[in-house]
Amino acid sequence: MIQSAGPLLTVDLTAGETHTEEIDGILEQYLGGRGVGTRLAHERIPFDVDPLGAENRLVFSTGPMQAAQTSFTGRMNCTGVSPLTDGLLSSNAGGFMSRNFADTGYSAVELVGESDELVIVHVRDDSVEFEAVPDLTGATVPETLDYLEAEHGIESDQTAVIGPAGENAVRFASIMTSAERAFGRGGLGAVMGAKNVKGITFAGDSPPDIDIPAMQMDIHREAATxxxxxxxxxxxxxxxxxxxxxxxxxxxxxxxxxxxxxxxxxxxxxxxxxxxxxxxxxxxxxxxxxxxxxxxxxxxxxxxxxxxxxxxxxxxxxxxxxxxxxxxxxxxxxxxxxxxxxxxxxxxxxxxxxxxxxxxxxxxxxxxxxxxxxxxxxxxxxxxxxxxxxxxxxxxxxFAAHEGRVLHGQGLSYAVANRGADHMYATFYSVEYPLVPDDQAVAPEGTLGKADVLVERENLMALNDSGVVCKFSRDFMTPERYEQLFDADFEDLLAVGARTVTLERHFNNQRGFDRADDALPYELPSFEAALDEYYDARSWSDDGTVPESTLPV
Missing domain, CATH: 1.10.569.10 (Aldehyde Ferredoxin Oxidoreductase Protein, subunit A, domain 2)
Structure with missing residues (x-):
């Protein structure tokens, strides 16, 4: 199985120090991106952490496909405990930062602790610099980017920065990259602001040595034409x-x-x-x-x-x-x-x-x-x-825009998603409108009998977020192409997604989340029975919790 390569860099903001460690075992089980971020967070963030406290961590991570040169691979992941949902959450952003990140040689970079002054952290393949930037207090995203370019020649594509919303702990503050792309949902920008970090930049000349199969260019040509x-x-x-x-x-x-x-x-x-x-x-x-x-x-x-x-x-x-x-x-x-x-x-x-x-x-x-x-x-x-x-x-x-009162499987997806009412967690709407071929379509009415499809879609989306592969590649990525790109059986790849979803759920269970939180502000037909079907498909308990015996090793 093709996975990310490179160590984890830990940036301790309290001490102003950094250290690296190998995480090959985690990379082998979780590929990269969201999977690796989730596993690291599950191991290293206290279950009772204050989302805006120093012990919360932000994990930035890419996947093996950031070593590719094909379409749908210009994305990366950020994971932490959300100040909006109070649960473990991963956010995904596009743009151009992912390959600059990969050039540092790290598979993941985590921020922990809290700086005693507003800083920008510059991560390079051979150094990490903490730059005090008190004059940027309250600066907008464009103002911060203008400073980085004028003072350091750092372009927006190398940056992840916050605006005043992040500094002011707005619970849905985003982390912005490439100027207009966002690690948006869930408020991880407020976590970065609580750590007194105005931005983090990435550069280097140490890309990972990952061999991506030549068929990647078939996808690229089809996307172009x-x-x-x-x-x-x-x-x-x-x-x-x-x-x-x-x-x-x-x-x-x-x-x-x-x-x-x-x-x-x-x-x-x-x-x-x-x-x-x-x-x-x-x-x-x-x-x-x-x-x-x-x-x-x-x-x-x-x-x-x-x-x-x-x-x-x-x-x-x-x-x-x-x-x-x-x-x-x-x-x-x-x-x-x-x-x-x-x-x-x-x-x-x-x-x-x-x-x-x-x-x-x-x-x-x-x-x-x-x-x-x-x-x-x-x-x-x-x-x-x-x-x-x-x-x-x-x-x-x-809630996102895809209406669960009409697309009932999407409504069920909103309810059970560890991230809350977010459409990208399973993209179930795509099979109910439908936006997929007829043989993949599902009738929008009703919730029963949809659990297996929902679980597979959640696992596939988690796989994409770990790869990292854009979810809008759905018209171009087939199970056979996943197998070729990642050199693994498709079911084994979906298992990466299943492990990721399960760890998210288990982390949130430890914070008090259970079946009562898998709820909607409107009624859907046979909703409680559909929840039972979903938990059964996941091998979870009927109260919506993960049995300790089923946790991934």
Missing amino acids: ADHIMKRQGTVSVMDLANEVNGLPSYYFSEQSFAGVEGINGDAVESKKYKKGTCSACAFACKLPTRDEERGVETEGPEFEVAMAFGSNSGVDDIVDVMQSNELCDRLGMDAISAGNTVAAYLDSEGAFGDTELIHETVEQIAHREGVGDTLAEGIDRCHDDLGVENWTVKGMD
């Missing part, structure tokens, strides 16, 4: 379909379709796209650099989830307004999905849907914890009572 709507419209291309099936959350989840959809759909985004956008080595180029010259707005996106959160869910039908919200979140360092949904909750409480001036003002207030922003920075789960609105979250994480 495919005529795919995502190349023009990204994920927002699915918005019209979602609206047609009554599956587009609107007006803070109170409605499921949006009359103004044409103002924020794929065609609207495409009309503002001014060039191609991609991630490292990827010919698929599904990103969305957008611009509106009349209003002076330039950003990347919005993708579907953000167009929902700041668009239909906030009662906004103008794509440029959504672009501006998206740009604000990137600049301030916040997950635009959670920020948008939280703002939508506030708009609901104020009877102010569609008030774009209030929306943009509120985004700024959240990032700086000013006025009502201090309340909203806690996230919907913690502030919904104060607002007098419903709690549209699972395990503290607010």
Whole structure:
């Protein structure tokens, strides 16, 4: 089996010291990325840790495919205990940092402890430098990147930085890389801020010696030549379909379709796209650099989830307004999905849907914890009572755009996902719309009989996050290609994903999570019986916990 190569670098921020250790055994069992990050976190983070405390760790990790030169491999992973969900969480980001990270020669880099002053950590293949940057206190993401380029010649593609939201412990603060790509969901930017780290940079000339099979170029050629709507419209291309099936959350989840959809759909985004956008080595180029010259707005996106959160869910039908919200979140360092949904909750409480001036003002207030922003920075789960609105979250994480009240398997996926109501944990929506061939499709109605498919998809997504392979490679990656790329049986590769999901669940069980947390704010048919099917498929106990006897060794 092909796995990552290189030692673990531990950066002790309290002591201002570093050390390395070999983790070959972990790499062999977990490949890299999310799997390795999860295993390291499970071993090294106390189960009772305060997410914003010094004992929490942030683990950055790549996978073996970052040694490839094929499409869908420009991504990497970050793992830690989330201040939003209070559970172990991995976040995945695209862009161009992954190969700069791999050039350091490390398979994983973890931050532990807490610096007594604001620092940027510079990781090189031959050194680690702690740079005090008190003048960057409160700096936006672009301001921090401008400093790094002006003072050190370090480009944005080498960086992972936070904005004021991370410094101010906004529970859905993101870590930004390549300027506009985010380790977004779950608030790991607040963890980095709590450690007093403004940024971390990576560079070197020591890439891992990993031999990737030549068939990688078959995938690359197909990605380059495919005529795919995502190349023009990204994920927002699915918005019209979602609206047609009554599956587009609107007006803070109170409605499921949006009359103004044409103002924020794929065609609207495409009309503002001014060039191609991609991630490292990827010919698929599904990103969305957008611009509106009349209003002076330039950003990347919005993708579907953000167009929902700041668009239909906030009662906004103008794509440029959504672009501006998206740009604000990137600049301030916040997950635009959670920020948008939280703002939508506030708009609901104020009877102010569609008030774009209030929306943009509120985004700024959240990032700086000013006025009502201090309340909203806690996230919907913690502030919904104060607002007098419903709690549209699972395990503290607010919902993505794919509507579980229509796509019932996706609803079940939201409930059981260790990360909460996040669509990428299993991407079950793709088989229910469906966005896959007919022989892989599943009827959207009902929850029973879907557990086995859900488990396989969770395992496959965890494998992708460990590889690391983009989840939008689904039209190009077959079981046979996984086997060739990773030199392993497909079932053995899925077992890597299963071990990862199980360790996440076990960690969260030790923090008090059980069946009661696998819940939804709405009813689905035969939901409790479907939970039983899911636990049985995972060989977990019927209370949603992992038996100690089944823990991976």
